Amino acid sequence: xxxxxxxxxxxxxxxxxxxxxxxxxxxxxxxxxxxxxxxxxxxxxxxxxxxxxxxxxxxxxxxxxxxxxxxxxxxxxxxxxxxxxxxxxxxxxxxxxxxxxxxxxxxxxxxxxxxxxxxxxxxxxxxxxxxxxxxxxxxxxxxxxxxxxxxxxxxxxxxxxxxxxxxxxxxxxxxxxxxxxxxxxxxxxxxxxxxxxxxxxxxxxxxxxxxxxxxxxxxxxxxxxxxxxxxxxxxxxxxxxxxxxxxxxxxxxxxxxxxxxxxxxxxxxxxxxxxxxxxxxxxxxxxxxxxxxxxxxxxxxxxxxxxxxxxxxxxxxxxxxxxxxxxxxxxxxxxxxxxxxxxxxxxxx
Numbered sequence: 001x002x003x004x005x006x007x008x009x010x011x012x013x014x015x016x017x018x019x020x021x022x023x024x025x026x027x028x029x030x031x032x033x034x035x036x037x038x039x040x041x042x043x044x045x046x047x048x049x050x051x052x053x054x055x056x057x058x059x060x061x062x063x064x065x066x067x068x069x070x071x072x073x074x075x076x077x078x079x080x081x082x083x084x085x086x087x088x089x090x091x092x093x094x095x096x097x098x099x100x101x102x103x104x105x106x107x108x109x110x111x112x113x114x115x116x117x118x119x120x121x122x123x124x125x126x127x128x129x130x131x132x133x134x135x136x137x138x139x140x141x142x143x144x145x146x147x148x149x150x151x152x153x154x155x156x157x158x159x160x161x162x163x164x165x166x167x168x169x170x171x172x173x174x175x176x177x178x179x180x181x182x183x184x185x186x187x188x189x190x191x192x193x194x195x196x197x198x199x200x201x202x203x204x205x206x207x208x209x210x211x212x213x214x215x216x217x218x219x220x221x222x223x224x225x226x227x228x229x230x231x232x233x234x235x236x237x238x239x240x241x242x243x244x245x246x247x248x249x250x251x252x253x254x255x256x257x258x259x260x261x262x263x264x265x266x267x268x269x270x271x272x273x274x275x276x277x278x279x280x281x282x283x284x285x286x287x288x289x290x291x292x293x294x295x296x297x298x299x300x301x302x303x304x305x306x307x308x309x310x311x312x313x314x315x316x317x318x319x320x321x322x323x324x325x326x327x328x329x330x331x332x333x334x335x336x337x338x339x340x341x342x343x344x345x346x347x348x349x
Contacts, residue, residue, distance in 0.1 A: 076309030144211035
């Protein structure tokens with residue numbers, strides 16, 4: 001058997017230059033984003049309650065671990081496979097600021113870091129912090145917003161009908177109580193639902209997207225069975241001038257809730273036809289014009305479904321699902337921002 005050829009420093013450097021020439025998307029994100037803005041919040045998550053600052057030197061760079069979570073969202077990587085892929089891919093190592101000789105976090109370290117962010121409620125704060133940066137730079141225009149929702153599916157649980165009915169009623173099935181190990185593997189927050197003959201199980205990501213930049217400016221997470229229209233009022237704020245949405249959001253009750261928060265808002269919601277009261281030609285034309293703008297939100301979900309390897313989660317419980325979906329939305333915004341700014345890495349110059 002021939003000896004394996006060892007990679008030297010120059011070989012590594014040359015390989016990275018080739019990746020840059022081919023357009024490494026991670027290098028573009030690295031060059032575009034001011035990553036230091038996240039560090040104070042990440043450090044805050046580890047401040048001990050009885051101290052005013054993090055104690056001593058942390059075993060890992062929290063910003064590097066945060067970037068690991070982003071890699072997982074961009075490439076749909078489970079914890080168990082993350083350590084291997086970081087060791088395997090030079091592009092991952094460069095993004096994380098690691099060299100060939102550096103230690104790579106294992107699955108347990110990554111899981112514990114994510115749990116810490118969840119327990120400290122850091123997900124939405126990190127998302128909003130980057131959102132504030134986008135506002136400051138004027139990347140978000142506020143000339144119009146689009147509201148829509150997408151299912152975030154997860155592995156389906158094979159429960160009996162009685163078990164599902166108990167979970168839906170907010171109860172824990174008796175058999176699960178007798179088996180703590182089994183109970184830990186059951187997601188009592190996720191729900192089943194059906195739309196357009198497709199069955200979904202899990203959660204739903206309700207988003208508000210800036211019309212011009214196609215950046216997500218706000219979102220909420222619910223179980224999959226919650227109707228889209230129930231979340232629209234919570235996504236709207238006083239900065240919204242025009243909001244586009246499909247006919248699922250039609251309803252005087254929802255419109256009233258929205259106008260309590262923003263009296264001057266212009267709602268461009270597609271009208272819905274009913275039996276014995278079909279849409280007029282004028283209404284159809286108006287719907288077509290609204291849909292021309294509203295369809296831009298599908299580009300967001302399309303990017304998540306294809307480039308980001310799917311809108312899917314594996315975790316159990318709404319708290320973990322919310323953090324995972326939050327990170328997915330933030331990961332999308334970071335990639336979108338890198339595209340909009342068009343900053344070229346120095347190594348690709």
